[in-house]
Amino acid sequence: MHRYRSHTCGELRAADVGNEVRLAGWLHNRRNLGGILFVDLRDHYGVVQLIAHPDNPAYEALSGQSKESVIRVDGRVLARSAENVNPELATGEVEVEVTAFEVLGAADPLPFPVFPEDNANEEMRLTNRFLDLRRARMHRNIMLRSAVIRSIREKMTALGFNEMATPILSATSPEGARDFLVPSRVHAGKFYALPQAPQQFKQLLMIAGFDRYFQIAPCFRDEDSRADRSPGEFYQLDVEMSFVEQEDVFGVIEKVMTELFEEFGGGRHVTSPFPRIPFREAMLKYGSDKPDLRAKLELTDVSAVFADSGFKAFAGKHVRALAVPDTAEQPRKFFDQMGEFATTQGAKGLAWLRVGEDLTLTGPIAKFLTEDDTKALLGAVEAKPGYAIFFGAGEFDEVSKIMGAVRVEAAKRAGHFEEDVFRFCWIVDFPMFERNEDTGQIEFSHNPFSMPQGGLEALETKDPLDILAWQYDIVCNGVELSSGAIRNHEPAIMYKAFEIAGYSREQVESEFGGMLRAFHFGAPPHGGIAPGVDRIVMLLADEPNIRETIAFPLNQTAQDLLMGAPSEVDEARLRELHLSIRKPPAKPEAKSDPAK
Structure with missing residues (x-):
């Protein structure tokens, strides 16, 4: 017999009655009823009930063992009596009478219980995330996430898309949020940026001739936390297609999202086809560019x-x-x-x-x-x-x-x-530019690499604030899952669009030289989108907060309470990276009033 287990805790059924088995897992719960000890043993696959009588040598040891200890037991599978069958457990028709018992990993007193699941505060949960992930709800959410990603890969591959990896260390990009910067040891005073999205690289893959790309892509943005946005990093289904117009992108994503939400939505109806709502109409009718159509x-x-x-x-x-x-x-x-x-x-x-x-x-x-x-x-x-x-x-x-x-x-x-329904829509016809309220300057309102509707002629003849772009968002139940666009692939249009947004020709060539060079050597029309995996899982799991669908999220102030990040770096490492730290001045302490 295997050193640790012959079966998993979720595997045993009525057909196993009479067999000798070995199980290993966490001591989930314990009850002593009429002198008989009942222990729930849990592993990744499920829960099984163990029993031990007072004359059993393992009885006292199991009675005193702390919850969440990892144990190994040997025993014989018994059938439960009809009145004791638990229909809520896959193993509910059987129980295991313990004949031998070994502690593999003892547990200290817990900072909060794994079972029953009480309302421990988030700081405590994130500091001890390894315990929090043992809870049934969190385990279920993370396994849902795994299954969703696996299904996405299968669906995209079946549609002729090729999974490719793009760089993590790259250059800064005007995506609209702050970059996370990585100092270079070799190139003093210069920095890499973690990608806010693989935007330029996936366009370059299209120009390189790969036609249909996808990636479950990690993205990094130094932005504040929200219920539907995790600070620091997130994952998206990054997609790009060549020789397409807007409706071609919609057709692919609508098929994938409909199938995905029908597969994992727990019977909730997915309304299809997804309506197309112009941005200005959405703002007037719904007061939002991510309307909840329920x-x-x-x-x-x-x-x-x-x-x-x-x-x-x-x-x-x-x-x-x-x-x-x-x-x-x-x-x-x-x-x-x-x-x-x-x-x-x-x-x-x-x-x-x-x-x-x-x-x-x-x-x-x-x-x-x-x-x-x-x-x-x-x-x-x-x-x-x-x-x-x-x-x-x-x-x-x-x-x-x-x-x-x-x-x-x-x-x-x-x-x-409407309850128990997923109501998708596309928001289309976004303005290409907007006016900055603070500076009065014209700037990009969305993705700067989008194709303006009307092309170069529109850029040269229209008021910039009247120009629409081939940009779109996909929204579900009031949650924006993604932005996307048909991309600009012509150098003259790129120069002119960035000129309107205040960029000189030299700046464009300095910041986007690779993309511009590619445009000069035969770029196909192309477009794409990148639905957020975290938000998809949040909707499917019916969770109000995105952190409940991520195994190891940062907290609201972008800290990893478990691993202690961000952390300080010693002086030797700073010198190696050619850096010095300039901390903000300490805030003066408020003085007490002696008259009070």
Whole structure:
């Protein structure tokens, strides 16, 4: 018999009754019922119940062994009586009577229990991540992630894509976030950058003639944490295709995402085909470029209705309305709670109206509206008796953010929200450029390597802020999974696009010389996308935080509490890298008031 095990803990079935077996795993749980000791033994594959009677030499040792110790047991497989069968366990028809027992790795007192799973704080969990990963939920999430990645590889390969690796040490790139820099020991004063994405390399692979590339690519961005974004590093399904237009990319990704979410979505419906929503339409109707389409409500621009109305609070402002069916009879508490929610999103309040049976309006602002205002408003939002209408007013971006969140919250509270479904969409027609609010300068609004709609002629003749790009996002249930684009592959267009964004010809040649050289030697039209693996798994696992789907994530302040990163480096190593440290000045301590 093998030194450690003849079977795994999840393997035994009724057909094994009577067999002598050897098992190894972690002491998951222990119960003493009527003098009989029951022990749950757990490994990667499952849980099996062990039993030991008081006359068993292993009884006392097992009774006193700490939870999460690694043990090896020998024993005989017994059938459970019908009333003791556990249908929740794959091994629930059997148990193992222990005949021999060995401790392979004793466990000290635990900082938090693995079972039952209590609400240990995140700092404690990440400091002891190896324990946290033993918990059933976390183990399930990480195995889901593994299965999703395996399935992605199979699907991409079946579609004719070739998996290739791109460099980790590279040059800085204007992807829109801060680079992580790596100092060079050989080239004093120079730095590598960890890739924010394999953008240039995958384009170069297309120019090199490989036609269809994919990679489960590690990417590195020095940005702050969010619930759907892990600081430091993340993984994406990086894809690039030659001789394609936008719809060709959509066709591939839509097929992969639909199959993937049907395979691992636990029976949740995937709506297909994915609608295409222009960026500006998305901002107007949903208040967001990553709309949650499970909310069956849309916003309406009613600025014109209030432009000349008697309600001065809305005059001259951008005003967005949300009409919600079957809510007019809700108690005042419902409207107050919606107002409180809006204030958490940055609003000063939330104006609202009820629509009565005769289309009369009641509510806090009804007295400010004339008969003509009322008629125009009801026509604009297509409201009927029984509707409630909520309003946000102010600057476009501010109103979009607030009312976009109100739209989803109102849909959930009023019963206009789909559960147990994955609602995908494509956001298309992004602006190529935007104006920086702080500097007033024109800059890229998205990926700088995208092809402008209209090509060179558009760059030379249009107002930059009116130029759209062949750029797109894929969104699922309000989570942006990826951005992508049909790429620019012509040197003249690249020079002109970067010129508009404030780059000199010399800068472009200095920073993107490799790409430019490639464009001069026959570049095919190409495009791609890179859906985030972490976010895909987060949606499939129904987890609210992306860190719950990553084995060893950084915390919210980009620290690895388990391994102690980032860490200081000694002076000898700094000299070798030609570096010196300039720390920010220490903040002065607040002085206490002696009079208090």
